[in-house]
Amino acid sequence: MSFEFKVMESPVGKLKLVARDNKLVAILWENDRPNRVKLGDMREVDDNPVLVETARQLDEYFAGKRTRFDLDIEFVGTEFQKKVWAALLTIPFGETRSYSDIANQIGNGRAVRAVGAANGRNPLSIIAPCHRVIGASGALTGFAGGLKTKALLLTTEANANDRHAA
Numbered sequence: 001m002s003f004e005f006k007v008m009e010s011p012v013g014k015l016k017l018v019a020r021d022n023k024l025v026a027i028l029w030e031n032d033r034p035n036r037v038k039l040g041d042m043r044e045v046d047d048n049p050v051l052v053e054t055a056r057q058l059d060e061y062f063a064g065k066r067t068r069f070d071l072d073i074e075f076v077g078t079e080f081q082k083k084v085w086a087a088l089l090t091i092p093f094g095e096t097r098s099y100s101d102i103a104n105q106i107g108n109g110r111a112v113r114a115v116g117a118a119n120g121r122n123p124l125s126i127i128a129p130c131h132r133v134i135g136a137s138g139a140l141t142g143f144a145g146g147l148k149t150k151a152l153l154l155t156t157e158a159n160a161n162d163r164h165a166a
Contacts, residue, residue: 024073067093
């Protein structure tokens with residue numbers, strides 16, 4: 001089956017939501033690098049249930065009403081990339097980890113640069129929260145959606161945590 005996509009408006013620009021076989025496989029940024037995420041031919045649809053549900057949950061996330069996603073996803077990448085992306089799913093909402101933390105978590109503490117490269121090719125931005133991975137110094141580092149977007153996502157989560165704690 002080919003890839004289907006839907007474009008949604010968000011506080012961080014237009015997001016291209018991509019599905020295959022009733023699973024979400026990518027969320028692409030408006031100004032994404034060509035071939036950052038390698039997918040096949042796509043056709044635009046409005047009624048794919050996975051894409052409609054993804055858009056609904058992302059709207060709730062941006063409104064500060066959702067702290068975790070409940071979607072059928074499929075990672076499209078190498079086995080190493082899939083390990084890194086699976087590790088991203090374990091980072092708690094509103095928290096951050098370093099690239100070194102992720103490398104250690106997947107059992108390859110020396111693979112910090114490779115973790116960074118895999119993080120940069122994460123096809124499921126926001127859902128697999130690569131924005132929660134920061135430099136060892138605590139600095140915001142590279143992000144496919146741009147550093148302003150990364151900061152906005154982290155601020156969105158901090159504000160949602162503050163609301164839920166109150």
